[in-house]
Amino acid sequence: MIFYLTNFLIGACLASHACLIYDRFDTGGVVFARSECRNCHYQLSILDEIPILSYILLHGRCRYCAEAIPYQLLQFEFLGGLSFMPIDFSTPNGMAYTIFIFFLLLISIFDYHEGEFPTFLLFPLLLIVPYADLTAISLINLLPIAALLGYFILKNQLGTGDLIVYLFFCLYLGATRANIALLLACLFAIGNYFLSQKQEAQIYFLPYIMLGFAIVNIF
Ligand SMILES: [Zn+2]
Structure with a gap:
């Protein structure tokens, strides 16, 4: 229980850094930069940077200028927390999984805001390859879904990134669990479409796939 809670907090911090x-x-300077308010550029203190908790305590507003903090920050911190919950950070494969999930989060954040992401962000995902359980990748499970995603890509209803990320999830989770993650992603996307006030014409799918992945990965 403590293990899950600590990992959730570490994951939320990592997601917060991915948003930064x-x-x-x-503009660069991302690795050691301290966070600042987007509006007033006041440098934030440690107390303003506790993932999730700061957002709640500050009622989603900057302490200095009261400008609203984007609620997507909270969503991605929560997603990061969930994604890292089952990871054992102390083992070599745990480190590979950490880098893998961190870059997936970053890709999801880019996809959410821009509808695309820089291609080079995919390269660190290759770290997962030596740890993949190839026996868990059943082609009977993988090929129909990959073909379906390919069909939507040809019709310009999905980006190539969705297919590539799905294939990486197959390496990490095996094809059956990756399919469950994808199914959950579809349900979340449909649910959100009906629940949200303003229904956007195009839904960026990667954050949903990431959420499906995080949940399947825990169980
Ligand atoms: Zn401010």
């Missing part, structure tokens, strides 16, 4: 990297992507 996205914000500073064009």
Whole structure:
């Protein structure tokens, strides 16, 4: 229980940093930079940077200028927390999984905001390959779904990134569990479509796939 809770907090911190990297992507200086308010550029203190908790305590507003903090930050911190919950950070494969999940989060954040992501972010995902259980990748489970995603890509209803990320999930989870993650992602996307006030014409799918992955990965 403590293990899950600690991992959730570490994951939320990592996701918070991934959001910071996205914000500073064009200006650089992302690795050691302290966070600042997007509006007033006041440098945030440690107390303002506790993932999830700070957002709740500050009622989603900057302590200094009261500008609303994007609620997507909270969503991605929560997603990061869930994604890292079952990871054992102390083992070599745990480190590979950590880098794998971190870059997937970053890709999801880019996809959510821009509808695309820089291709080079895919390369760190290859770290997962030596740890993949190839016996768990049943082609009978993988090929129909991959073909279906390919069909939607040809019709321009999905990005190539969705297919590539699905294939990486097959390496990590095996094809059956990756399919369950994808099914959950579809349900979340449909649920969100009907629940949200403003229904956007195009739904960026990667954050949903990431959420499906996080849940399947826990169980
Ligand atoms: Zn501010």
